[in-house]
Structures are given as C-alpha cells and as structure tokens.
Amino acid sequence: MMSNNRGDYASASEWLSVLRKDGLWLSQLQQLQDPSADAGALRAAAIRKIGQGETFEFWDSYQHQVDPVVMEVWEISELTLPKLKIQTIGMLSIEWLEQHACGVREVPEKLNTNEAKEVMADLVDAGLLKENWQPNGLSGTERALVAKTVCEQLEINEVWQVFGQLWGEKPETLRSYLNKALDQKKSLKFQDRLKNILG
Amino acid sequence: MSETRTACQELAYIERRLFKGASLDKASRLKGEERRIYKLAQVERLLKEKHGSSPLAMYLSDMFWTADEGRVQYDENPSPLLSLVQQQTLTDREMRRLRLILEIAGLCHDLSLHFTFDLTEAFGIKNNHPLGYNIFDVSNKQLVEWLNTTEYGHVAMHTAYIMKKFAINVYANGHYLPAQDELAELYSAEYRELVRQPNNTDIPPRGYVKTILDAMLDIERHWQRGMRLKLKPDLIMLHDEIYGVVPHQYDKGVLQAAQELFDYMDSELCGRLVVKGYNKDLPWDEQPESVQHAQSDVMNGFVAKVREVRSKYLAEGWIADDSLAFMYLMAHAERCGYGFWREEDDAL
Numbered sequence: 001m002m003s004n005n006r007g008d009y010a011s012a013s014e015w016l017s018v019l020r021k022d023g024l025w026l027s028q029l030q031q032l033q034d035p036s037a038d039a040g041a042l043r044a045a046a047i048r049k050i051g052q053g054e055t056f057e058f059w060d061s062y063q064h065q066v067d068p069v070v071m072e073v074w075e076i077s078e079l080t081l082p083k084l085k086i087q088t089i090g091m092l093s094i095e096w097l098e099q100h101a102c103g104v105r106e107v108p109e110k111l112n113t114n115e116a117k118e119v120m121a122d123l124v125d126a127g128l129l130k131e132n133w134q135p136n137g138l139s140g141t142e143r144a145l146v147a148k149t150v151c152e153q154l155e156i157n158e159v160w161q162v163f164g165q166l167w168g169e170k171p172e173t174l175r176s177y178l179n180k181a182l183d184q185k186k187s188l189k190f191q192d193r194l195k196n197i198l199g
Numbered sequence: 200m201s202e203t204r205t206a207c208q209e210l211a212y213i214e215r216r217l218f219k220g221a222s223l224d225k226a227s228r229l230k231g232e233e234r235r236i237y238k239l240a241q242v243e244r245l246l247k248e249k250h251g252s253s254p255l256a257m258y259l260s261d262m263f264w265t266a267d268e269g270r271v272q273y274d275e276n277p278s279p280l281l282s283l284v285q286q287q288t289l290t291d292r293e294m295r296r297l298r299l300i301l302e303i304a305g306l307c308h309d310l311s312l313h314f315t316f317d318l319t320e321a322f323g324i325k326n327n328h329p330l331g332y333n334i335f336d337v338s339n340k341q342l343v344e345w346l347n348t349t350e351y352g353h354v355a356m357h358t359a360y361i362m363k364k365f366a367i368n369v370y371a372n373g374h375y376l377p378a379q380d381e382l383a384e385l386y387s388a389e390y391r392e393l394v395r396q397p398n399n400t401d402i403p404p405r406g407y408v409k410t411i412l413d414a415m416l417d418i419e420r421h422w423q424r425g426m427r428l429k430l431k432p433d434l435i436m437l438h439d440e441i442y443g444v445v446p447h448q449y450d451k452g453v454l455q456a457a458q459e460l461f462d463y464m465d466s467e468l469c470g471r472l473v474v475k476g477y478n479k480d481l482p483w484d485e486q487p488e489s490v491q492h493a494q495s496d497v498m499n500g501f502v503a504k505v506r507e508v509r510s511k512y513l514a515e516g517w518i519a520d521d522s523l524a525f526m527y528l529m530a531h532a533e534r535c536g537y538g539f540w541r542e543e544d545d546a547l
Contacts, residue, residue, distance in 0.1 A: 001483050001491070001498055004530035008482060018484075024521060053384030053393060078367050078383035080376045082526030089521070 004081045012074035015081070016067065016088065025089050032096050040106075043097055043168035049090025052173075055079070059091055063137045064098065066091045098134065107133070108162045116154055119198060123150070126197040133166060142190055143167065144177035149194045206285035209262075209278060210293055213300060217245065217259055227295040235323055238299070239351050242306050246353035246397075254353075254398060256307035263304055268314045270305065310357040313364055313396075318342060322349075335365040337415045346412065352404025356397040359411040363394070366415055374534060376527050377439045378418045385414055418445050425449065433531075433541055434461050440527035441518055456512035460528070463504045464535045471497045472536030494536075501532045 002022045009015040019025055031037055050056050054076070058069040070088055073079055079087075111120070111133075123129040128146060130136045135143050147163035156162055160171035167174075181187040204212070214223060218241070226237045245256035263278050265271045272281055279285040280297055289297065309316040318324045318333045324341045328334055335358075337343055342362075346355045363382050370379035385394040387410040390402045394410055402410065425435035428449065437457035439445050473479075474493040477486060483494070505528055509518050518524045534540070 001494055003483060004526075004533050028521065051384065052386070054395070055384070057393070078364075078371075078379070080371070080379050080383075080527075080530070082376060082530045083380045083383075083523055085526055086521075086523050 002085075006077075006081060012071045013067070015074065016070050019085060019088055020092075022085075024085070025092060028089055028093055029096065032093060032100075039097060040168040042093065044170070046090040046093035046097070047169065047173075049093070050087050051090075055084070055087045055091075060140045063139055064091070064094060066095055106165075108165045110154070110156045110158065110162050111166065113154075116150075119150055119153055122197050122199075126193075128197070135167060140173075140177040141181035141184060141187060143169075144174055145181050145187060145190055145194060147174060148178055149191070149198065153198055204279060206279040206282070206289055207293065209280050210289065210297055210300075213259070213262065213280075214296070217255060218300070223296050223299065224292065227292075227299045232323065234299075235321075238303050238306065239321070239354060241303050242310065243351040243354050245303070245307055246310060246357060252398075254311055257311040259300075259304045260308035260311060263301070264308055266312055268312075270308070310354060310361075311398075313357065313361045315361060315365065335362045336369070337362070337412060337419050343412060346408050352408075353397065355408045356400075356404050359408040360397050362415065363411050366418075374531070374539075375422075375436055375439075376530060377436075377443065377445045378422075380523075381418065381445055382414060385411065417447065421445055421447065430454075431461070431541065433464075433535075434458065436531060437461055437528070440531060441513070441524055443522060443524035443527065452512050456508045459508050459512070460504065463501070464532060464540065467504075468497065468501055468532060468535050469540045470536070470538040472533070473538060497536055498529070498532065501529075501536075 002018055002024075003009075009018070032042060050059060055069060055073050058072045059066075062068045066088065069091060070084070073084055073087075110116070120129060120133050123146065124131060124133070128136055128138060128142075135146070138146065143163075147159050151157070151159040151162065160175045163169070164171035164174050181190075221241060226234070229237055242256060245259060246254045248255045250258040260266075263270070263272070263281060265273060272278070280301075286294065286297070306316060306321055308314070315333055315335050318335075318339075319326050322342075322345050324339075324345055326333065327341075334342070342358075346359060349355050363385065367379055367382050370376075370382070386392070387394055387402055387406065389410070390406055392400065392402055394400065394402070394407065397407065400407060421439075422435065425432075425438075430438070430449075434454075434457055437460050438449060438453055441453050441456055472494050474490055474497075476490045477494075478490075483491065486494070505518060505525065518528065
C-alpha cells in the first residue's frame with residue numbers, strides 16, 4: 001500500500017522506488033508487456049496521464065528521463081502525490097515503450113515511399129531516430145523540427161497528421177512544438193544540423 | 200562582493216549600477232504616501248529590468264541577503280552597508296539614501312523570491328485582520344482591487360504569484376487535493392500557456408494577474424457555495440475528487456455518490472488503519488505482516504465501495520481505477536483511515 005503522505009518518504013528517489021513496486025504501476029506494466037497491446041494507444045494514454053503542465057515541460061526538457069523530472073517536481077513541492085503518481089506512471093510507460101519499441105509502428109502511407117525511406121535512413125544514421133523511426137531522445141521542439149524538415153523535403157503537406165501517426169502523438173501537440181521551436185535560439189543550431197544530415 | 204569594499208564604495212556602486220538618474224537623494228527626503236509611491240515605481244522598474252536572466256530586483260536583494268525568507272545576512276562577506284560600524288562612516292545624506300535603498304531592496308527581496316510581506320507598508324492597504332496578519336488570499340478584497348487596478352504590473356504579477364503559492368500551501372495543509380493541483384499546474388486558456396513564475400512567462404501582466412485571481416476566486420466561490428449548501432468539508436472534497444478537478448457546480452448525482460462514500464468512510468473506515476501492532480514510525484512495507492494484511496483489507500474494502508458507487512451513480516469513464524480521481528479518493532481514504540476525518544473546525 002503506497003502512502004500518499006509526503007512525510008513518509010525521505011526523498012523523491014525513495015518515493016519513485018516505492019512507486020516502481022506499486023500495484024498500479026505493475027498492472028500498467030502488464031498491459032505494456034502484452035504482445036497484443038496497441039502501442040500507439042498505450043502511448044497516447046500515457047501522454048494524457050502526464051498532461052500538459054510543468055511536469056510535462058520538465059519531462060520534455062530532460063528528454064524523457066523520469067528520475068530528474070520527479071526530483072524537480074518533488075523539490076517544487078506544489079503538486080499532490082496522487083497527481084505526481086499518475087504523471088509518473090505516464091512517464092514510466094513512455095520510458096518502457098521507448099526502451100522496448102520493436103519493429104516499426106504502422107508507417108503512414110505518405111512515408112511509405114523509397115524517397116522517404118532514404119530520408120529516414122539518414123536520420124537513423126545520424127542517431128536522431130531509432131531503427132523503428134521513433135525519436136531517439138529528441139525533445140518536443142526537436143521532434144517538430146524533424147517532422148517539418150522531412151515533410152518539406154518530401155513535399156508532404158500533412159506534416160502533423162503524418163508524424164503524429166508515426167510517433168503516436170497528437171498532431172496539434174506536435175504542431176505547437178514548432179511554434180515553441182521558432183522562438184528558441186537553439187533551434188537554429190538544430191535546424192543547421194538537420195540541413196547537414198539531409199543535404 | 201568584494202571583502203575590501205567600504206560602505207561608502209558599496210553605496211556608490213549600488214547607486215551607480217541600479218539607481219542612476221532615479222533622483223535617490225531627493226527621494227530619500229520623501230515621507231508617507233509620496234515615499235511609498237516612489238518605492239513602488241523603483242521596485243516595478245527593478246522587477247522589469249534584467250540582470251542576466253533574473254530581474255535586477257533579485258540582484259539588489261542578493262547584495263544584502265541570502266535567498267532565505269526574512270533578511271538573512273551572508274555568513275561570509277556580509278554587506279558592509281549592514282554593518283553598524285561601517286554605517287557610522289557614512290554621512291547623514293548617505294545614510295538617508297541607504298535607508299531608502301534598504302526599504303526598496305526589502306520589497307524586491309520578498310517580491311522576487313515570493314515571500315509574503317507587509318501589505319500596508321508596501322501598497323498602503325489597510326490591515327483588517329484582528330491579529331494583524333497580512334492576508335494574501337482572494338478574501339482580501341482590498342488587495343484584489345489593488346491588483347486589478349494598479350499601474351505597477353510587475354509588482355502585481357509577483358504578488359499574484361505569491362498568492363497562488365500561499366493558496367497551494369493552504370490547500371495542501373487542508374488536503375483539498377483538486378484545488379492544490381489546479382493551482383500548481385494552472386493554465387491560461389486565453390494565452391495558451393502555463394502560469395509559470397512571472398520572470399518566465401509571455402502572459403502580459405494584466406492577463407497574468409487575472410488568470411491567477413480568477414482561478415483562486417472560482418475555487419473560493421465553489422467552496423463557499425458548498426458551505427452555504429451545508430455540505431461538510433469532507434463531502435465537498437469527495438465531490439470534487441470524483442470530478443478530479445474543482446468543478447463549477449455541485450452535481451446531484453455526484454453528490455449522491457460522494458455522500459455514500461462519506462457514510463462508508465464515517466462508519467467503516469475512520470481510524471481503521473490504526474490496527475494492533477501498527478507503528479506509525481515505520482513505512483508500510485516494514486510494518487508487521489498482520490498489520491499489512493489488516494490495512495490492505497480495510498483499503499480493499501474502500502476500493503470495492505468506490506467501484507460499487509461508480510456503477511450505481513456514475514456514467515462509464517468516471518473514477519476509473521487508474522485515474523487521478525481514483526487516486527484522490529484513495530488518498531482521502533488513507534487519511535480517514537488514520538483518523539484525520541471530519542475536521543470541520545479546521546476547514547479551509
């Protein structure tokens with residue numbers, strides 16, 4: 001029985017290690033391990049659990065590493081433990097999906113061309129994508145820039161639908177990252193890197 | 200801060216760096232309302248202008264005090280301006296300017312680091328609290344009015360943020376979980392942005408203050424409406440926990456569900472986690488096996504009750520086992536199980 005009283009934990013790490021043994025996470029893990037499970041639906045549900053708040057922003061900037069996010073949120077000490085628990089289960093689920101992703105998620109038709117495969121192979125070689133075309137530790141803004149650049153190169157208009165489907169993300173969320181990316185100086189550097197990779 | 204700098208040199212540095220063209224000498228002779236307005240205008244400017252990524256206000260505060268609440272001097276190299284011996288080397292005019300700078304720096308410290316402060320001294324708001332406490336919540340109508348009308352937008356933003364922080368603490372202590380979370384991850388639908396710290400937001404001052412005050416007022420009104428309906432605090436909380444948020448209304452069906460859970464908790468759960476052999480100083484997995492079994496039985500009973508109530512009163516999708524609403528109810532049940540229940544007298 002996992003306590004919801006903050007005072008029962010010496011640290012964020014202790015809370016997280018208790019959560020990793022908690023029944024709710026273990027039953028979620030069972031669902032993730034089910035070979036017949038729909039990874040896209042599980043990912044979408046996990047993203048919903050994390051929400052769009054500060055925890056999500058930490059998670060995004062820490063490139064999906066769970067421990068530092070929990071420590072940050074714990075330190076701020078404003079969220080309730082029930083909410084942090086739900087969000088952390090969402091983050092752990094994505095972590096699991098990213099570690100165990102095997103095979104390519106159903107490739108959208110627009111990306112099922114030889115030209116697209118070449119472009120994506122270049123991104124895999126550069127370490128931005130995994131073999132299954134899933135993002136390899138990219139932040140939200142970086143994912144949006146990859147999607148936009150690839151679609152420009154392949155002359156695909158439905159950028160967010162196509163990459164939302166490929167990566168199991170909401171198209172509008174992905175698109176909102178682009179607006180954010182355009183406001184960040186570091187995006188210029190990443191765009192240059194993409195240009196170099198994709199020639 | 201240089202160890203060898205004298206009070207006179209330090210004062211000159213601060214004036215040159217932070218108050219150039221601010222007519223500090225003339226202002227140091229101001230009194231009453233005029234002095235207060237001058238200070239507010241300076242604090243507003245210092246909150247607005249940046250030193251690196253932080254406001255100049257924080258830079259000024261750092262020259263005197265640590266980032267702790269209150270006025271804590273540095274153990275090593277404290278400001279020579281705070282040393283009585285060093286202050287004696289200043290002229291009367293310099294001392295007068297220093298006094299004004301310290302008043303400004305004090306407010307900069309509290310506002311930029313988000314600590315409560317004396318509202319009468321800072322904003323000229325009358326203190327109506329019988330014990331003289333500064334009330335940083337929306338029940339302080341004068342404060343709300345001041346924030347909505349002031350020309351000092353950055354001062355208002357930081358004050359509103361302090362109010363939000365203060366309310367989160369109140370809700371955390373009162374275990375009003377949906378309200379705590381709503382403010383902790385407050386989102387402005389109008390500006391499509393999280394309400395972050397004032398130094399880290401693109402929301403304009405007026406909109407920022409409004410977003411926080413509206414959210415706090417909504418929660419306060421909802422709570423007060425519940426009180427007027429003679430709902431017990433735990434019942435209001437159960438109602439809102441079932442929603443997973445603080446809703447705008449009291450739904451009859453949800454209230455029925457909440458009432459059934461309330462009755463169950465009152466008769467079957469309250470204090471039942473404190474079983475024979477239970478040691479409050481040990482974590483759950485170190486409690487004797489008999490305690491673990493007994494506590495699990497109690498909590499499983501509540502889980503069964505929640506599921507029963509869910510199917511009886513609520514539509515599909517409500518309080519799913521892995522939902523936030525369910526987690527809120529479990530946390531409430533846990534507190535009740537340890538005897539924290541029906542604390543009407545301590546209600547928010």
